[in-house]
Amino acid sequence: MLFTPYRLGALEIPNRIVMPPMTRSRAGHGDVATPLMSEYYAQRASAGLILSEGTQISRQGQGYAWTPGIYTPEQVAGWRTVTDAVHAKGGRMFAQLWHVGRVSHNTLQPDGGAPVSSSPLVAEGVKVFIDPDGRGPEGGIGEMVQHSKPRALSEAEIAYVVQDFVNAARNAIDAGFDGVELHGANGYLINQFIDSQANTRVDGYGGSLSRRLRFLREVAEAVSVAIGEDRVGVRLAPLTTLQGAVDDTPQATYLAAAKVLDDVGAAYIHIAEADWDDAPQMPAAFKEALRLMYRGTMIYSGKYTAERAEQALQNGWADLIGFGRPFVANPDLPARLQLGLGLNQLDASTLFGGGAAGYTDYARAV
Template structure:
């Protein structure tokens, strides 16, 4: 099943393998996607679906150095060369739209402003990748630093951010993306509103579960109205504790969120399972509850192997499977998985920032075989 095609709304995916979003911090000045990035994604276009790295909807939404945006004409043009390259290889690509909320630093924000959040709560030990010296992505000289103390958003600012999401979705379609994924996971702004331990508001955006889900509902509705619900996905991470975001009753909370997304009628939910050692395991009953609640496509990502992927597809928990880090060093990952070929190991020192090294210089199996034949 993993290597068969799949209908996602009006799109036909060539296989059920998804390249999920992975921040690589290689945007140029002005947070513009580059020709190097176009080549990186083009190399991986044999995935059934590519979801771009997190792409900030505004300068305020940025939390890391050298990440791309999609709010200026230059950024839209930069992404257009990426989507053109992917489409030239018969690939499909969604843009992940991102507002980091509190997970930022004053050195990244415009004019040294404080990051924003549902509530003014600092997550101790949560670090962001910054470039305080201003050396640029190609030098790869960024550093991990504690995020800055956030301030609480006003209701007027919340409404403005919802509008920013809708405009960013329109910009993504203009840039040639086939749809968008809203980053509602990993402790960023949407999840900060959802989770009980990061949202201590006392107005209609906090307190009760219904109120904590209000921001999600309003953002998704605005984006669906802007570009069509069939072009919209949402990423969730019900059990991860990344960036200090935690909920006291995750299954209740996230199944309620899935019910909202079902009512809106979006294309998919992308569930990020915890993928580190000794991480919480998502119970089968939780996955079954997602399936019972949401009739659209379900994508799961998190340390999946071919065997685990086939099991998830076979048991009906998932429709598509994301393979994250393996795609970094294996641009031809679907071919390698289908033929049970060995995988390259990625160079972790080149994950964030830098140039082509550790980014576009990993050889495919077919390229390696061709080189061997030429030398024979």
């Protein structure tokens, strides 16, 4: 099934293989996508669907140096060169819209202010990548530092953030993307509202589960109205505890989140499974329950092989499968998987920042 076509919203995609979002920190001045990024994504256009690296919706939404944005005209124009290159190779591409919330540093924020979050909580040990010398991705040496203490968004400010997501979604369509994915996973802003241990609010956005899911619902609804629900997906990570976001009852919480997205009519849910070596396994019963709560397309990512992917598709709880790290080192990954060819090994030292080395220079097998 992995190599059979699939209909996702208005898109006909030729296989069930997804390139998931992966931060590579190679944006240029002004956080603009570069010609090198166009080459990188176009090399991987044989994926059924490419999801862009996390793309900040505002300056406030940035948490790491050298990541691209989609809130200025220059950034939109930069991304247009990427989508044009991908479409010229026959590919399809969604933009992942990203607000990191508290996972940021004062030096990355407007006027050096505090990052924002659901609550004024510091996640100790959570570090972000900054460029203290301002040299840029090719010549710079970044630094990992503890994220800065955040402040809680007011209810009035939350409305402005929702509008930032809407503006970014419209910009993404103007830039030629086929749709957008809302980043609701990995401990970033939407996740900071959802997970119980990251949200200590006592107003309309905290406390009960329905209130903790309110921000997710409002963003998904507003973006769906702006660009069409068939162009909107959402990434969730029910069992991960990245960036200090932990939920006390993850199965109940994320089944309720899936129902919210079913009500909204989102085109897909993208589940990021925990992928570290001793990570907890996501129970099959949980996946089956998600399928019952949500009637749209289900994407799963997290240490999948071709064999595991086929089993997931055959079991019926997945429609599409994301292959993350293998796509970094194998631009022709779908062909390699289909033909049973060996995979290039990833050079982890070149993942973040730099130029073409470890980015666009991996060999193709076919």
